[in-house]
Amino acid sequence: MSLVRKLAFRNLFHDRLRLVATVIGIVFSIVLVTVQMGLYLGFGRMVTTMIDHAQADLWIMPKGTKCFEDPSLLDERKRFRAKAIDGVAEASSVVIGFADWRTPGGSSTPVFVVGSDLKAGGLHPWNLVEGQLTALSIPNAVAVDQSYFERLGVAGIGSTAEIRQQKVRVAAITDGIRSFTTTPYVFTTAARARQYAGIPEGKATYFLVRLSERADPQETRRRLLANIDEIEVLTSAEFRDRSRSFWLFDTGAGAALFAGAVLGIIVGTVIVAQTLYSSTKDHLGEFATLRAIGSSARYIYEVIIWQALISAVIGFCLAALIGGLIVKLTEGGALPIMMTPLMTFGLFALTVAMCVFSAIAAIVKVMRVDPAIVFSR
Amino acid sequence: MKEPVLEAIDVVKLLGSGAAEVQALKGVSLAVGAGELALLMGPSGSGKTTLLSILGCMLTPTGGTVRVGGLDTRGQEPEQLAELRRRHIGFVFQSYHLFPTLNATDNVQLVLDVRGEYGRKAARRAQDALAMVGLAHKLKSYPSQLSGGEQQRVAIARAIVGDAPAILADEPTAALDSENGHAIMTILSDIASDGARGVLVVTHDPRLVPFADRIVRIEDGRIVGEERGPARRKTKANA
Numbered sequence: 001m002s003l004v005r006k007l008a009f010r011n012l013f014h015d016r017l018r019l020v021a022t023v024i025g026i027v028f029s030i031v032l033v034t035v036q037m038g039l040y041l042g043f044g045r046m047v048t049t050m051i052d053h054a055q056a057d058l059w060i061m062p063k064g065t066k067c068f069e070d071p072s073l074l075d076e077r078k079r080f081r082a083k084a085i086d087g088v089a090e091a092s093s094v095v096i097g098f099a100d101w102r103t104p105g106g107s108s109t110p111v112f113v114v115g116s117d118l119k120a121g122g123l124h125p126w127n128l129v130e131g132q133l134t135a136l137s138i139p140n141a142v143a144v145d146q147s148y149f150e151r152l153g154v155a156g157i158g159s160t161a162e163i164r165q166q167k168v169r170v171a172a173i174t175d176g177i178r179s180f181t182t183t184p185y186v187f188t189t190a191a192r193a194r195q196y197a198g199i200p201e202g203k204a205t206y207f208l209v210r211l212s213e214r215a216d217p218q219e220t221r222r223r224l225l226a227n228i229d230e231i232e233v234l235t236s237a238e239f240r241d242r243s244r245s246f247w248l249f250d251t252g253a254g255a256a257l258f259a260g261a262v263l264g265i266i267v268g269t270v271i272v273a274q275t276l277y278s279s280t281k282d283h284l285g286e287f288a289t290l291r292a293i294g295s296s297a298r299y300i301y302e303v304i305i306w307q308a309l310i311s312a313v314i315g316f317c318l319a320a321l322i323g324g325l326i327v328k329l330t331e332g333g334a335l336p337i338m339m340t341p342l343m344t345f346g347l348f349a350l351t352v353a354m355c356v357f358s359a360i361a362a363i364v365k366v367m368r369v370d371p372a373i374v375f376s377r
Numbered sequence: 378m379k380e381p382v383l384e385a386i387d388v389v390k391l392l393g394s395g396a397a398e399v400q401a402l403k404g405v406s407l408a409v410g411a412g413e414l415a416l417l418m419g420p421s422g423s424g425k426t427t428l429l430s431i432l433g434c435m436l437t438p439t440g441g442t443v444r445v446g447g448l449d450t451r452g453q454e455p456e457q458l459a460e461l462r463r464r465h466i467g468f469v470f471q472s473y474h475l476f477p478t479l480n481a482t483d484n485v486q487l488v489l490d491v492r493g494e495y496g497r498k499a500a501r502r503a504q505d506a507l508a509m510v511g512l513a514h515k516l517k518s519y520p521s522q523l524s525g526g527e528q529q530r531v532a533i534a535r536a537i538v539g540d541a542p543a544i545l546a547d548e549p550t551a552a553l554d555s556e557n558g559h560a561i562m563t564i565l566s567d568i569a570s571d572g573a574r575g576v577l578v579v580t581h582d583p584r585l586v587p588f589a590d591r592i593v594r595i596e597d598g599r600i601v602g603e604e605r606g607p608a609r610r611k612t613k614a615n616a
Binding site: 002003004006013014285286291293294295296299370371375376 | 436492496547
């Protein structure tokens with residue numbers, strides 16, 4: 001094995017204080033990027049959680065709908081027209097809207113009501129930990145998530161409250177259905193959701209379409225658009241992309257997360273570049289000796305690049321540990337920081353790229369070294 | 378003299394520019410043959426180090442010709458000059474220039490490493506070179522664990538391990554006491570005696586004269602004298 005790696009390793013570990021500074025720079029940078037990108041992923045997933053859990057091949061929605069939470073309305077008559085289209089097996093209504101939840105104690109909190117027809121496939125609460133879905137058919141029944149008990153002033157099944165002066169009773173409890181807006185979701189039937197959200201009879205927010213066997217989604221969409229006016233028809237994947245794009249980019253939230261990540265990369269690059277440069281400067285005599293004894297420029301660059309790579313691996317391992325801990329700590333929070341294998345690999349590639357890029361300044365310095373200085377030192 | 382391993386013909390070197398320009402070498406010609414130890418002597422500022430840098434392919438002459446192993450260095454790119462250095466020239470520096478983070482074997486092996494020769498065979502060659510300079514017992518020692526004389530021996534082992542035909546030594550005894558200086562010069566003299574290598578030692582120390590086959594005197598950028606050294610005469614006398 002060539003001495004390149006040994007030399008790089010020894011150069012790094014020779015000055016431990018500088019190595020610590022380098023590693024701190026990398027760790028700081030990569031943890032910052034991890035948090036920002038993890039928030040981006042977590043946010044991206046949370047804004048589509050309702051779409052992910054809906055049983056729909058196609059979504060019919062009012063024209064110009066920006067995201068799932070957009071409260072525009074469709075006429076129920078369009079649902080019947082949709083059901084008559086060839087290829088449509090089922091079209092069920094989903095009603096959403098904001099409402100005011102009044103606790104027995106008299107305080108109030110905004111909630112996001114999600115109602116769908118219990119008999120048809122639609123958008124029903126999932127992760128039920130207590131109660132049954134069928135219990136929602138009982139008058140005034142709602143399902144809420146246990147993480148919002150305190151906010152909603154309830155203690156479990158049987159607890160009561162009021163929405164729009166109408167009594168509600170908790171009949172089912174979910175776990176982990178959290179809203180990125182921090183407004184609790186309240187699941188109920190479509191009819192009651194209209195009452196709670198003040199939506200007129202005969203209106204709905206979405207129609208969820210299930211296709212019949214062997215029906216072509218594109219062809220069915222074309223037929224729906226040709227027969228029903230003022231609507232848009234999206235697949236779940238398309239609606240997911242649209243919602244994500246709205247929340248992440250149209251609101252500027254994604255840009256802020258990206259800006260934080262870019263800042264992390266810049267800070268990390270500057271710190272690593274600075275420490276590598278100063279390390280190279282300190283070892284300039286050795287690099288000049290290498291050049292004097294006939295080493296190629298490439299050999300010297302390899303030493304510096306290996307220094308950068310070793311720093312990258314050490315820094316990344318520590319950053320990944322800290323990142324993993326942060327992911328674990330935020331797991332049950334309102335906005336969990338997510339980490340996927342692809343993101344982990346991407347972060348490693350980013351760390352390596354950042355460190356190698358940082359080596360450029362050091363390489364430029366070494367390129368200018370005059371081997372003849374070995375005679376004067 | 379056998380075929381020169383290093384040769385400078387009418388070498389001129391200008392240093393600086395404009396009003397600060399100085400002619401460091403004013404048409405210097407010098408050849409070092411295999412099997413000889415030549416001393417290049419002169420006062421400070423005489424051009425010794427400039428000539429050594431040019432012969433060592435680290436500095437390009439302004440005029441004249443330099444041949445290393447018979448190859449003309451004119452017009453060579455920096456990478457080609459580096460190639461010439463690693464194939465043809467071994468260096469011994471006044472301040473040793475060993476790598477403090479590498480042990481003696483690795484320091485010597487580095488010369489082979491930059492040639493792309495590594496592994497057990499290279500390590501064995503490095504250890505053999507260290508044994509030749511009397512450091513077989515210090516193979517794993519780091520420079521900080523070695524005396525000045527021992528460090529210079531490691532540097533000599535590094536210069537000879539690649540079988541370079543020319544050894545350039547810049548004030549190799551300047552940082553050593555007379556006993557260690559004598560030991561170092563004995564080693565360099567032995568290297569020259571094997572007949573395969575030529576050694577050029579730059580010095581202003583007259584105590585090195587007894588080791589020389591030839592003494593070249595330089596002053597103010599010019600060769601001002603050349604004489605046969607006592608070493609060759611000693612050899613003949615001994616014979």
